[in-house]
Amino acid sequence: MSNWSRDLLGVDSLSEVSESATISTSTLVLNVTASNIFYVSLNSAITTFTISGAPTGSSALTLIFTADGTPRSVTWGSAVTWSAATAPTLTSTANKRDVFSFLTLNGGVNWLGFTGGQNY
Numbered sequence: 001m002s003n004w005s006r007d008l009l010g011v012d013s014l015s016e017v018s019e020s021a022t023i024s025t026s027t028l029v030l031n032v033t034a035s036n037i038f039y040v041s042l043n044s045a046i047t048t049f050t051i052s053g054a055p056t057g058s059s060a061l062t063l064i065f066t067a068d069g070t071p072r073s074v075t076w077g078s079a080v081t082w083s084a085a086t087a088p089t090l091t092s093t094a095n096k097r098d099v100f101s102f103l104t105l106n107g108g109v110n111w112l113g114f115t116g117g118q119n120y
Contacts, residue, residue: 028074030061032108037062042090042098046074054108062101062116069094082113091119 018037021030026047030038033053042065051061071092080102082088091098099116 030063032059032061036060037064039064039066041066041068042072043068043070045072049074049076049080051079051102051104051108051111054104056107058103058105059108060101060103062099065090065098065100067091067093067096067098076113079109080111080113087113088115088118093119096120 016037017035018039019035021028021038021040023040023042023044023046026044027050028040028046028048029050029052031053032051032055036059038061040063067090069092072090074087074090076082076087080087088098088100096119098118099120101114101116102111103114104111
């Protein structure tokens with residue numbers, strides 16, 4: 001959850017909450033009521049990807065995968081839309097990271113997926 005605050009000079013600041021999420025039985029669930037930055041060890045293919053807990057209106061999150069050295073795939077599901085309708089190919093080099101951001105404008109019904117960086 002993002003926390004907005006205003007310092008003594010009246011300047012807004014934003015703090016972000018991060019957590020590790022795990023893949024369980026090829027399922028990854030990211031709950032945005034708990035966090036908005038998720039670190040995931042990509043140690044299994046993901047056949048069910050779900051983002052839950054989105055508030056009414058808009059919300060965003062960042063997902064950071066760390067590869068384990070084996071090529072993996074993610075079935076993003078129909079709620080996630082990627083640019084040009086093409087999901088990214090995931091990095092498989094051990095200990096390298098891929099960063100993805102997701103934005104919803106309709107309370108989590110649909111999510112726009114963005115690649116922030118890969119193989120770093």
